[in-house]
Amino acid sequence: MKVLSLLASILLFLPLALTAPADWPCFRGNSQLSGVAPALSSHNLKLQWTYEAGGEIKSTAAIVDSSVIVGDGNGNLISLEIQTGKLQWQFTADDLIPSSPTVFQDKIYFGDELGNFYALNRQGKLQWKFTAEGKIVSSANCTEDTVFFGSYDDHLYALDLKTGKIKWTFATDAPVHCTPTLISKHVITAGCDGLVRAIEQKTGKEVWQFSGGAYFASSPANYQENIYVASLNGDYYSIEAKTGKQIWHRKALREYGGSLSSPSITKDYVIFASKKRRLFCLERKTGKEVWKFKAQDKFESSPVVAGNVVYASAMDGNIYGVELNTGEVIWKFEGGAPFFSSPAVGQGKLIIGGGDGAVYCFAPKK
Secondary structure, eight states, rough: OOOHHHHHHHHHHHHHHHHOOOOOOOOTTSOOOOEEEEESOOOOOEEEEEEOOOSSOEEEEEEEEEEEEEEEEESSSEEEEETTTOOEEEEEEOOOOOOOOEEEETEEEEEETTSSSEEEETTOOOEEEOOSSOOOOOOOOEEEEEEEEEEEEEEEEEETTTTTTTTEEOOOOOOOSSSOOOEEEEEEEEEEEEEEEEEETTOOOOOEEEEEOOOOOOOOOEEEEEEEEOTTTTTEEEEETTTOOEEEEEETTTTTOOOOOOEEOSEEEEEETOOOEEEEETTTTTOOOOEEESSSSSOOOEEEEEEEEEEOTTTTTEEEEETTTOOOOOEEESHHHOOOOOEEEEETTTEETTTTEEEEEHHHEE
């Protein structure tokens, strides 16, 4: 019996031991924008290093292999060595970089305040550049041959991955602030015109639209053929991805306030953060509240779920680690400036840029 017990214990922990740390290659971690990462080895994190980049960092980092890639507050895209924080390379854009870099195949994609959209190789060398007619806050999302992003010139763009040539554009009625999400053969956007749209990836033709009644800055996320998104007017939605029909709607302007943040989605829960200082968890299938937490200031960044912990950064200068099932704060980092950037969790670390111009790397305490 002792041998069987020992064998069972080994088998229980073997998958964890064989699982390599995952990357975080884009805003929200994947093309579904789910905002979910594998669990860190401990929720109790320590500061491993900081890199003084300067300016207010609004770009969320990408973590790929041994590199952290992020836009600093001075118009540079920088690559840092993940273990030490040492600068590997720097690319200077034509203006500030509010968008988050997307690493896909052998290239890095991002946009700037002037409306330039860049493709770099993994060594930080420019491969091509495309210029839209409005600033680009939206981050890129990619298929095997196409890169999608939105612009403040009221358009969604689909460009050829290799050349940057336009495949198609889709005109909306207001700026496209969000990062588009990909599901099946569609690209989904939520715009400042108050509409969530499904558009064919290949042709740029609209399949359906859903009216939210107020404009969206939040990026839509998808899970099992359903879309989850929040408006700046305090409306929180679940929408059927195939048809655009509403599954549930939570009108919560007084209770939670409006949201700039994109949700994190697990099998059971949807986690939102709001401008009314609320971090809150709803049942994914019903929209019923599970718990809510109140920070000292509003949230402008998006939460990340890593295992059973929700990490969220607020304008009060704090990063919170909250237990997924209960909403109890189990870890906290007190920074010295607001956080506009969202946490990125990859390669066993948490990376975030601060309003003080620093890039912070946290690792589990041993």
